[in-house]
């Protein structure tokens with residue numbers, strides 16, 4: 293199984309995984325941003341399961357919509373082509389009638405127009421990671437055309453840091469933490485902000 297499929301394959305539920313007794317509700321869409329390997333896809337998926345709210349991964353959504361892999365969109369249309377699709381999809385998901393947890397791709401912040409969509413539509417959670425830790429988490433970089441090597445990743449992350457900080461409504465450092473621990477931390481933030489609430493009876 294390739295890395296991409298391994299990352300996206302449904303995992304067997306561990307016996308100890310906590311489930312919310314009742315489904316919860318989101319008052320606004322929540323966007324996860326951060327560099328490749330920060331855990332945006334994994335954390336949003338985990339939180340969606342434990343709180344029983346809807347989630348969508350932008351890269352998966354784009355792949356289904358376009359009928360091809362992200363890396364093939366980059367190969368055929370370049371980064372510019374991918375960014376144009378990404379903005380259309382972000383706008384669509386931000387305007388969805390029922391708010392969702394949305395895990396964005398790591399480069400969503402490089403398109404200035406997307407900052408306005410974040411501001412208008414929802415709440416942005418920035419998951420921090422260093423290039424070194426991200427590299428240690430991503431065993432196969434072939435599915436991420438912009439994660440070529442560690443040196444390039446360090447330079448790219450440095451360029452993007454001010455952009456992540458500019459859009460963030462909340463920031464969570466992921467260093468040395470497990471996905472469930474990060475998801476719990478994000479849950480606490482969203483509950484405190486009144487974005488994640490018990491469903492009205």
Ligand SMILES: Nc1ncnc2c1ncn2[C@@H]1O[C@H](COP(=O)(O)OP(=O)(O)O)[C@@H](O)[C@H]1O
Pocket residue numbers: 299326327328329330331332333334335395398429430466469470471474
């Ligand atoms: N906190 C973490 N600790 C260890 N591994 C992680 C963590 N978060 C994500 N991973 C792993 O890193 C890889 C990339 O995670 P993913 O959720 O796809 O990140 P992103 O969507 O931010 O690029 C996956 O194999 C995932 O299991």
Ligand SMILES: O=C(O)C1=C[C@@H](OP(=O)(O)O)[C@@H](O)[C@H](O)C1
Pocket residue numbers: 326327328329332333351362396397398399400435436437438
């Ligand atoms: O950082 C980037 O520019 C990208 C990140 C990827 O998503 P993840 O951050 O989920 O890996 C994916 O959208 C594409 O390969 C471009």
Ligand SMILES: [Mg+2]
Pocket residue numbers: 332333334351395396397
């Ligand atoms: Mg992802």
